[in-house]
Amino acid sequence: MHPRVKPALRRGWRDLNTVQFGMTPAHAMTLGPVDTVTGTFLDLLNGTRGMELLREEAVRMGLPEDHADRLVERLSDAGLLDDATGGGAGADALRERPHAVDRLRSDLASLSLTAPAPGDAERRLAARRGLRVQVRGVGRVGAALAALLSAAGVGEVDVRDGGCVEPWDVAPGGLPPGSVGERRSDAARRLVRDAAPERPPRRGSPCPFRDDTGFALVLLTPRDDLAVHSPDPLDSEPLLAAGIPHLYAGVVEATGVVGPLVLPGETPCAECLQRWRVERDPTWPRLLAQWRSRRPRTPPACDVALATAVAGTAAGHALAFLDGLSAAGAPHAAGVRWEAALPGLRWRPREVAAHPDCPCGAAGQAVLELSGAAGRSRVTMAEQRPSAESCHRANRTRRPGTWRAHV
Numbered sequence: 001m002h003p004r005v006k007p008a009l010r011r012g013w014r015d016l017n018t019v020q021f022g023m024t025p026a027h028a029m030t031l032g033p034v035d036t037v038t039g040t041f042l043d044l045l046n047g048t049r050g051m052e053l054l055r056e057e058a059v060r061m062g063l064p065e066d067h068a069d070r071l072v073e074r075l076s077d078a079g080l081l082d083d084a085t086g087g088g089a090g091a092d093a094l095r096e097r098p099h100a101v102d103r104l105r106s107d108l109a110s111l112s113l114t115a116p117a118p119g120d121a122e123r124r125l126a127a128r129r130g131l132r133v134q135v136r137g138v139g140r141v142g143a144a145l146a147a148l149l150s151a152a153g154v155g156e157v158d159v160r161d162g163g164c165v166e167p168w169d170v171a172p173g174g175l176p177p178g179s180v181g182e183r184r185s186d187a188a189r190r191l192v193r194d195a196a197p198e199r200p201p202r203r204g205s206p207c208p209f210r211d212d213t214g215f216a217l218v219l220l221t222p223r224d225d226l227a228v229h230s231p232d233p234l235d236s237e238p239l240l241a242a243g244i245p246h247l248y249a250g251v252v253e254a255t256g257v258v259g260p261l262v263l264p265g266e267t268p269c270a271e272c273l274q275r276w277r278v279e280r281d282p283t284w285p286r287l288l289a290q291w292r293s294r295r296p297r298t299p300p301a302c303d304v305a306l307a308t309a310v311a312g313t314a315a316g317h318a319l320a321f322l323d324g325l326s327a328a329g330a331p332h333a334a335g336v337r338w339e340a341a342l343p344g345l346r347w348r349p350r351e352v353a354a355h356p357d358c359p360c361g362a363a364g365q366a367v368l369e370l371s372g373a374a375g376r377s378r379v380t381m382a383e384q385r386p387s388a389e390s391c392h393r394a395n396r397t398r399r400p401g402t403w404r405a406h407v
């Protein structure tokens with residue numbers, strides 16, 4: 001282990017013997033009491049020294065023999081420590097690709113804050129390279145989402161859509177102006193490739209008859225606004241049958257939608273959503289039939305900024321799921337449709353409950369405790385008790401002298 005105080009957290013002294021790591025309510029921690037020599041010793045925890053050398057340095061500085069081990073353990077328990085050589089074989093292989101590492105350095109720093117144990121961030125980033133995901137529908141939202149997942153280090157991002165790129169599909173971060181008129185799937189595959197030029201080669205060739213199973217996650221991002229508003233349960237039936245998690249995202253009538261994330265048999269699906277709608281509004285099927293029979297000939301209302309925000313939000317939820325990170329034990333998009341309408345752009349969660357008659361079986365599962373961003377709580381210095389929401393391991397194993405900072 002080569003301990004490194006997380007460089008992603010800014011450090012400052014609150015007083016002569018209390019150090020604060022980080023600035024934001026979600027991640028700031030304070031550590032104390034810390035004497036001046038230990039404060040100087042912290043600078044040596046930069047990932048360049050192994051434990052043996054650190055012990056020698058500590059003794060040389062006049063610190064007790066076991067000081068280095070105790071400090072490292074304390075920082076580790078508080079979620080403040082990285083391991084510059086950690087993460088296992090996958091991380092070792094990634095470190096041998098300096099171009100990939102450099103491009104993903106900011107993503108790794110971010111992961112180090114949400115995956116708190118030393119080596120966790122490296123392990124999870126390396127694991128992304130072994131994942132396959134598929135994006136179905138590559139308009140403004142889907143194309144940007146596919147590029148984002150590829151850029152974030154997901155090893156294989158398959159894209160599925162028909163037709164050719166239209167002028168209104170073009171967006172920064174998505175399909176480029178030069179792709180107008182090109183086959184949509186070809187342009188999207190190039191976009192995915194360009195987003196991560198050093199990523200490993202695909203397993204097999206992009207064949208339209210290729211096996212559609214084995215995806216860690218399928219992103220359903222239809223260009224049709226009706227499919228965004230009211231996803232057809234028939235489309236997701238094969239995914240449910242194969243047990244493939246899937247996430248909905250798109251734009252409908254200047255409203256961005258992200259969710260739900262469907263974990264087959266565990267969290268509510270498109271049919272749950274549809275059954276509840278019909279129960280609440282018996283005329284819903286009549287409206288749906290009219291909408292489906294009258295396809296608009298004009299492009300849907302899909303603001304470029306909103307589409308990009310939706311793609312970013314969906315990518316964030318997708319990565320949190322793929323990384324195995326969640327808050328309160330459940331992914332934030334499971335059982336929830338996040339919606340934001342222009343011009344306010346305030347994201348609001350709309351809960352999607354499991355329907356007791358839906359064959360997906362989610363209603364038979366234990367209710368997951370879902371918590372939105374608005375429900376986040378934090379702990380003040382005065383309270384010094386663990387947060388109820390955070391998955392921050394530090395809080396569960398907090399040692400005397402470390403606590404969430406009051407920021």
Ligand SMILES: [Zn+2]
Nearest residue numbers: 269272358360
């Ligand atoms: Zn269902």
